[in-house]
Amino acid sequence: MTIMRALAGAAVAALLSALPAGAETPVVRVALQLSGTVNWEVDTIRHYGLDKANGFSMEVTDIAGAPAAQIALVGGEVDAIVSDWLWVARERAAGRDVVFIPYSRAVGGLMVPADSAAKSLVDLEGQKIGVAGSPVDKSWLVLRAYARKVEHFDLAGSTEQVFGAPPLIYKAALDGEVQGALNFWNFGARMQAAGMRTLVNVDDAVAALGLDPETPLIGYVVRGEVLETHPGLGEAIAAASRAAKDKLASDPAAWERIRPMMHAETEAEFQALKAGFLAGTPSPGAVDEKAAARMLAIMTEFGGADLVGDLKELPDGVFHHPGS
Incomplete structure (x- = not known):
């Protein structure tokens, strides 16, 4: 056990002392x-x-x-x-x-096929992006903000988006129906295991915007x-x-x-x-x-x-x- 974990355990024990002794669980x-x-x-x-x-x-x-x-x-x-x-x-x-x-x-990232020529979001201009959820998905909004404020690019206005449930976006990405895909982190992990790569990680976009990825x-x-x-x-x-x-x-x-x-x-x-x-x-x-x-x-x-x-x-x- 590390010193930090031991200290964390002690802190938790101290906090739990607030539970009334003998009270019903x-x-x-x-x-x-x-x-x-x-x-x-x-x-x-x-x-x-x-x-x-x-x-x-x-x-x-x-x-x-x-x-x-x-x-x-x-x-x-x-x-x-x-x-x-x-x-x-x-x-x-x-x-x-x-x-x-x-x-x-845990957050995901916008992923592209391993052989995609894209090196940044602006390279997806005119292409189709799959997004898990709706137009107000939080990770999608972060990437839109990052594209505008860092890459000076209107991600929503300059690409075509396909919104849908995570499994559908996962399948569309693997089948090549979209050129990029933003999915929930667990589907992103599956996409990575299937050979796709991350173009922009949402954590990195958050940090680039001056926000706290923690x-x-x-x-x-x-x-x-x-x-x-x-x-x-x-x-x-x-x-x-x-x-x-x-x-x-x-x-x-x-x-x-x-x-x-x-x-x-x-x-x-x-x-x-x-x-x-x-x-x-x-x-x-x-x-x-x-x-x-x-x-x-x-x-x-x-x-x-x-x-x-x-x-x-x-x-x-x-x-x-x-x-x-």
């Missing part, structure tokens, strides 16, 4: 798409008892998709979901008490009243998440156990998925809210009301802070 009802990559972590948490080791019990319900999960959370049917902090910001601005606990900062986009979103009812629960959820990632980082058997749910078709794909998941581990400690506010400004500029609604600035309380 909180049950956190989480709604997730069990086909998603978050299930690799959640299944690890539950299998190794990392929730109970941190003073709570995680109860998981499969749900069809993000909109259904968000409705269930707002309606009080569940206590937590996994979503992005931009949605949390919109909800808090509308008066709903939900709080973001970082889970992952800002986690995805997290556990928990109803505020649940955290208030159980002091220390936010820290406990964060600790269980970190413990699961530590387990996966240090124990190959933990990956072999969940390998069937990863649906990796080759060893190269399996290794790429492992590496991509672990690379998305958020930095410990509080989220830099000033950095998040700068990212929100970019999202607002390029995504507009379709993404952020009437949101003009980062509301208070979006991010859970240790000890709060």
